[in-house]
Structures are given as structure tokens and as C-alpha cells.
Amino acid sequence: MSGRAQDLTPEAAAELLLESFRGEGYRKLDVKACAHVLGIGKSSFTSRFGRKRAMMIITALWCWLENPVSPCTERHTVGEARRLLHDVAENIAGFLHRERTLMVQLVYGLSDISNYEKNDDEKAWRSESFGEPWATVLRAARTHNRWVGFAPRLREGVEVAARAVGHLDTAAHQSMADALSDLLLRVWWQNTHAPATVIAEQVTGLWFSGMLLPATGPWVGRAYAAEQQLLRALRPEHAPTWEIASRTELGTALISGQTLWRRALREFGLALTEFSQLEDSLRAQPSPLLIGSLRSRHGQCALRYGDYPQAQTSLTEALREARRLGNEHDIARARTNLAELYMRTGRVTEALTLARQAVAARPLRPVWSSPVPRLWDAAVVSTVVLTRAHLHAGQVTDAVRLAEDLLEVIDGEGGRAVAPDGPTAALARATHGRALLAAGHPDLARRSVTDAVTAAANATGRHSLLTRQARTLEARCYLALGDPESACRILDELVQDENWVAEHMSFRHALSVRVWLGAAWLAAGDAARSAQVLDDGLALLRRHLTDPDPQSIEYRRVAAVTAWQLDQAAAVADLERLVDASSSTPVLPRHVDLLHDLGQAYAARGEGHRARQTFRRALREGETGIDPAHPSVLAVRVALARLQLDDSPEHAAKLLEPVLSDRPLAHGLTALAKTHPLLSAARSLRDRIAKSSGTQ
Numbered sequence: 001m002s003g004r005a006q007d008l009t010p011e012a013a014a015e016l017l018l019e020s021f022r023g024e025g026y027r028k029l030d031v032k033a034c035a036h037v038l039g040i041g042k043s044s045f046t047s048r049f050g051r052k053r054a055m056m057i058i059t060a061l062w063c064w065l066e067n068p069v070s071p072c073t074e075r076h077t078v079g080e081a082r083r084l085l086h087d088v089a090e091n092i093a094g095f096l097h098r099e100r101t102l103m104v105q106l107v108y109g110l111s112d113i114s115n116y117e118k119n120d121d122e123k124a125w126r127s128e129s130f131g132e133p134w135a136t137v138l139r140a141a142r143t144h145n146r147w148v149g150f151a152p153r154l155r156e157g158v159e160v161a162a163r164a165v166g167h168l169d170t171a172a173h174q175s176m177a178d179a180l181s182d183l184l185l186r187v188w189w190q191n192t193h194a195p196a197t198v199i200a201e202q203v204t205g206l207w208f209s210g211m212l213l214p215a216t217g218p219w220v221g222r223a224y225a226a227e228q229q230l231l232r233a234l235r236p237e238h239a240p241t242w243e244i245a246s247r248t249e250l251g252t253a254l255i256s257g258q259t260l261w262r263r264a265l266r267e268f269g270l271a272l273t274e275f276s277q278l279e280d281s282l283r284a285q286p287s288p289l290l291i292g293s294l295r296s297r298h299g300q301c302a303l304r305y306g307d308y309p310q311a312q313t314s315l316t317e318a319l320r321e322a323r324r325l326g327n328e329h330d331i332a333r334a335r336t337n338l339a340e341l342y343m344r345t346g347r348v349t350e351a352l353t354l355a356r357q358a359v360a361a362r363p364l365r366p367v368w369s370s371p372v373p374r375l376w377d378a379a380v381v382s383t384v385v386l387t388r389a390h391l392h393a394g395q396v397t398d399a400v401r402l403a404e405d406l407l408e409v410i411d412g413e414g415g416r417a418v419a420p421d422g423p424t425a426a427l428a429r430a431t432h433g434r435a436l437l438a439a440g441h442p443d444l445a446r447r448s449v450t451d452a453v454t455a456a457a458n459a460t461g462r463h464s465l466l467t468r469q470a471r472t473l474e475a476r477c478y479l480a481l482g483d484p485e486s487a488c489r490i491l492d493e494l495v496q497d498e499n500w501v502a503e504h505m506s507f508r509h510a511l512s513v514r515v516w517l518g519a520a521w522l523a524a525g526d527a528a529r530s531a532q533v534l535d536d537g538l539a540l541l542r543r544h545l546t547d548p549d550p551q552s553i554e555y556r557r558v559a560a561v562t563a564w565q566l567d568q569a570a571a572v573a574d575l576e577r578l579v580d581a582s583s584s585t586p587v588l589p590r591h592v593d594l595l596h597d598l599g600q601a602y603a604a605r606g607e608g609h610r611a612r613q614t615f616r617r618a619l620r621e622g623e624t625g626i627d628p629a630h631p632s633v634l635a636v637r638v639a640l641a642r643l644q645l646d647d648s649p650e651h652a653a654k655l656l657e658p659v660l661s662d663r664p665l666a667h668g669l670t671a672l673a674k675t676h677p678l679l680s681a682a683r684s685l686r687d688r689i690a691k692s693s694g695t696q
Helices: 010-020 028-038 042-048 052-065 078-098 100-115 134-144 151-163 170-190 196-216 219-233 240-257 261-281 288-305 308-325 328-344 348-361 373-392 396-411 423-438 442-460 465-480 484-495 498-505 507-523 527-536 538-544 550-565 568-582 589-604 608-625 631-644 649-660 677-695
Strands: none
Touching: 078 100, 078 151, 078 170, 078 196, 078 219, 100 170, 151 170, 151 196, 170 196, 196 219, 219 240, 240 261, 240 288, 261 288, 261 498, 288 308, 288 328, 308 328, 328 348, 328 373, 348 373, 373 396, 373 423, 396 423, 423 442, 423 465, 442 465, 465 484, 465 498, 465 507, 484 507, 498 507, 507 527, 507 538, 507 550, 527 538, 527 550, 538 550, 550 568, 550 589, 568 589, 589 608, 589 631, 608 631, 631 649, 631 677, 649 677
């Protein structure tokens, strides 16, 4: 009989299996499904698998995969995302009710398998031989006593729901789906007579509070509560002012998450539109103070997302309104935000003026009888913007001194009001690291940046804009330290989320990651991969930016340097156009960098005279426009010294003196760290000059 069973069809094998399990509560449909899955007869089935409970697991999975369900669709709010997962869970709970007999046996089967069958006849239990998805389900049952059979369908819902609030990694999606699958079965087992919607609501609530919030941060809970309030406020019987208040609360919750900047921009924009309609209809006289606050936040969101024209409009109006009302706090806030906008768009003189005015109104070391967290945060943010404005202007000495003062206050007297692992502290530490990096000390910078990454992740989650910016800065530190491989590893991870980040968080940050990843691969010696990385980002660049934009110029600069090995003439032409486009008064570090790259391109083509002219121009403009000891200026000195090495070694040695100097500058540090690659290059040139002089 056993030999003949090997040749039976699945239907005939099912009849034999059904006779063997008669009285065990199995249905013919279940046994037939299992035989179909295995594709084998009775004797082969029993020899390979040997346990009736295991058959029930595969049968349950088979039945579930045959169960129709409507596909998931994209949801845009936290509430809609939660509802989507509720719908998927309700569908599964309905299946559990319909297949009650089978599912009861499945629950007992999980316990049987995990307790004794996994240790008995191990060879017969090699689940890998069955292929996916059977192997995964059996392995989880044997090893962890878990039912993950519903995970494939749940994962689709989890991914769509998670995209509404953040961009969790693939492992997080799978982990959530596996846990939810087992949770659904166990909740149903405890409530077998409860309606499917009740079971789904319970499971969805556990997912939201126990899985999603720990992964994204508590701000998602506040956003969900604000969304529910907004839904009630939108009912016709309620006054428009309730809608405005609800949208304001929702936008504030989104800002605290540092993630959904585009959506926060939309909510504040709709609140302002509603205010305007109220004024036009004369139904209410909105508070000027509230309007100014809304415009300020609207401008802040536009700034973070990258919509600089909208930020300019909103922040200018916010400053005008604050001045009209004479509110010093709002004036300082608007000046701080405008200073950051001007800094990012290359208007550094105006940025410095506004930032200094804001810091004067909100000094970092006020004399207060007790700490006030909100005022401390505001003072720190104003000082951060002033520090970064100095960096954009090339004034690294002033920037480092401000950053050191900032860190001293955060770790000292301000620590009582500013949480050491909060977003404001993370911003301050990242700014300290940014200043040290710009000053030529990436080793010291990396320590502060590492602390900033930890603080930002603790405060706003691993996937927030604040955390991503800190991680990008960490990669830049590795790049400056001569470790492009570590930089590539960090940036490769960040670029995976590019489409979601550009759509929901900040398209400018997505472009920034591309720029630095391209530079990192170029430094690692892989020009082809660098070119591919930058080419892949051109569509995003063209969709959002034009050439006069400073970020567009920086992107195209790195792309031109990368393309040098493929088309030298085109690369030189691109750099020449970018130099003309970036020429400005005052001179900025990025202009010196462009001239340096253009000079390097001329030198590589054998055009020594043009290269020297370009380097001398960069040195002249750099030393008069930015700090003479700025690393960008020192890089030009090294490049020019390399060209002068044979013709005029004395001049080359003179050029290298500021680079090699170990005299502390005004900020208390040397021009370059001992481990800086630029210093190593200068020392190598100095040794060649000494050797040449000795030979002569």
C-alpha cells in the first residue's frame, strides 16, 4: 500500500489521509488542501513530516492564502493609516471566526510543536525543504511558538500605515507584521465570541501604542489625537475657529516630530486660509498675535521642507506683524528664521545682521531667577543660527567660539532647562561639530556629532530630519578624516529612503545626501559609482531647483568633478559656468572651493598657466573674503604649492607655512588637526622641498 501511495494524485492521497485521521475533527477540505500543498501521497507525507499538528499549520496557511481580501491603498494621515491596519486585522479576525474549528486545532498545534515535536525526529522536521512561505511559518512555530502565517498580508498594511508617519526600515516592517500575526491569533483565542471589529480594534491599538510609537516617537500619538479633534471640528455645526485651532494643534504636533514637514506646512497653510476667509466675510476678527504665530510656523515649515520662496513670504509677513504689535519674542523668532533662510540662500550679510539682532534680544546667558525651558530653547536656536551664519560666511574662528560657548551653556547652567537628550541639545551639539569640522578638526567634530546623533534619535526618532542631518554630518566627518568607506556606509543607508524623504520631509535634504554620497564614492576611488549616484538624483534636482540656487550649484560642482574622468572638456566647461554663477560679494567658501576645483582641472589637463591664475585668484579672494586659515583657502595653498614645486621651491615653501603652522588661532585650535589629510599633503610637499634643496 505504501509503495502504491507514492504514485497517488493529491485527491486520492487526501482520501487516504482522511481515513487515517477520521474522528480527529479534520475536514476533507483541510486534508485535501494539505495534500495539494505537499504534492505527495500518504506514505511520503507521513515519513517526511510525521505529525498531524504540522498538517494543520500548513492547512491553515493554505486556507488563509486562498482567502480573498481587498488590497491596501495609500493613506496620508495617522488616523487613516490606523484605520487601514484595522481593516486588514478585521478581515483576518473574520477569517478566524469562519474557520473556528481549524483555528482551535492550530492553537493547540503550535503548543505541541514548540514543546516536544521540535526535539523529536529532527530530520523529519527540516522545514526548509518545503520552501516559502511554508518554511517560515513552520520554523516560527517550532522555534518561537509563534504563528506568522498572516504576516505577508499584514506587512502590506504595516508598510502603508508606517509611510503615513515615517519611513521605517524593512526589518521593522517585517518584525511588526510577524508580531501582529501572532497577536491576532492570541487575542482571538481569548475572545473567540467577540465581533471581528472589536478584536481588530484591540490589536490595532496594541500595534499603535506598543510598536509604532516606540519606533517613531510619542509625537505620533499627539498627531493622532489632533487629527481626531480636527475631524470633529470639520462638522458643519462647529465654528470655523475650532478648525483653525485644531489645524494649529496638529501642525504643532507634526513639528515636534521633525519628520512630516510638508504636511505641517499644509496644515498651517490651511489654517491661514481659513483665517483669511473669516476676515473677508467679517464673521470674526482674528487675533493678530495668533496670525503672526501661524505665519511664523508656516514659514518655518516651508524652510525645513525646502520651499524657500514660500518661506520668504511667510517669514517676512510674520516679522512685519510682530514689529507692528511690538512683541519682542516674536520679532526675535522671525529674525532667527529669516536669518537661517538668508544664510541658506547665500545672503550671508543680511543673515548675520538678523541673527545678531535675534541673539541680542534672546541672549544665551540671561539672568533669570529660575530656568524657563521655552526661553532657553529660543535663545539656543538663535545662537545656533548665528553660528551657522558665520560658517556660511567663512568666519570659522567666530563660529567655533560661539559653538564652544553654546556647548558650555548646554552642559552647564542651561542643562536644568534644556534636556541633555532633547532636540535643542541635539541641535546645539550638531552645530558644535559642524563648526569644528569647518575649522579643520574633524576628529573633534566627530565626537560632538556622535552625541548629537544619539540625542536626536532619542528625542525625535531615528528617521526624523534632525537625526538624518546629524548622521549626514557624521558621514562628512569620516570623509574629512580620510575614511570614505565609513561615509559611504552611512550615506548609502540614508539614500534608500530618498523618494519618501523628498516627498514628505525635505527634498533639499534628499539632494544633500546625494551630493555627499557622490563625493564619498569619488574619494573612495570609484568615480563611476559616484557619477551614477549623482545622475540618479538629477531628476529630483531639476524638479525642484534652478542653477542660481546655492544647493544646485554645489550639486553640479561635485557632479562636474566626478565627470572629469569621463569627459574632461565638458567638466571644465561646467566648472567655468558654475564659477561665473557663484561669483558674489562677499566671497563665500563655496566660491573658493569652485575655483580650487577649476584650477585642479586645468592642472590635470596640463594647462599650468591657467591653473596658477585660477589658484591665485582663489587665494586672493579667499584671504580677503573669508578667514585666511579656512580649510578651503589652505587647500588652495597646497594646490598652488604643488604647481610651484619645480619652478620656485622657495615660493612653494612660503605658501605652505600657514598650513603647517602649529600656532593656535583665536579660537584656541590650530588651523588643521594633526590627522587632517590636507596637513599630511602639506608635510609631504615640505619633505620634497627639503630633499630638493639638499640635492642642490
